[in-house]
Amino acid sequence: MSDHDARALLVEALDFFNDHPRFSLRRDRRRDSYALASRIDAFLARDKPVLPVVAAARDRWETANVLRIDPNEQAVERDDDGYWVRAWVRMSPASIGDNGAGLAERYARALAALPEITREVLLAHQRGEQDFRTIAARFGITTREVEQHIADALLAIGQALDRA
Incomplete structure (x- = not known):
């Protein structure tokens, strides 16, 4: 067809x-x-033709992963300060206390999948038990490596949680 x-x-x-x-x-x-x-x-x-203000809003927010312009492109309101274009704001379930079993399970799997030293460095930091220097000394690495392990862990966990 x-x-x-x-x-x-x-x-x-x-x-x-x-x-x-x-x-x-x-x-x-x-x-x-x-x-x-x-x-x-x-x-x-x-x-249908896109209103110029909607096109501008889409261009401005196209790469934002927290805002989506409403498909009803004709819904625009004007006030003294500018235009209102309908949009949707993305809220994470965790922001309203809705963590769900699936999210907790994905987090646990992502944490378990980390290399052991990366996981241990992250957990030491998250528990607030030690500062970077103490963590570095405990594992025999530099503070820069501690920062890198934490960044790697957060990135891997974030990607695992986003894949759902």
């Missing part, structure tokens, strides 16, 4: 959902067509 035909099919489906707003979905009768119609509408909205 060509892109043109697929878009035509989506337009037809969207028209149907708009004509039958409470149409229940076959596999899950508790769900209705509103969410699906909204997704189709957002997909088709990509063809």
Whole structure:
């Protein structure tokens, strides 16, 4: 099916959902067509011209991993200080106390996967038992190596947690 035909099919489906707003979905009768119609509408909205203020917001926040501009590009409000563009802010589950079993398990696996000296240096630092000089002396390494082990550990654990 060509892109043109697929878009035509989506337009037809969207028209149907708009004509039958409470149409229940076959596999899950508790769900209705509103969410699906909204997704189709957002997909088709990509063809609509982007407002200049939305384009500027997208350019500015494109690389931010904590903010995503809302796909509804027509929702812009102006006040005395500028424009408001709808966006979503990413909050980590931990920031609201929602660590979940999966996160704890991934952290434990990532910690266990670290080289032994890197893991021990990180744990000594995290427990607050020792400063860098004391940790360095305990393991027979320099304070710079202590810093490097901690950085390596944090990077590896961060990447493991992000892979979920």
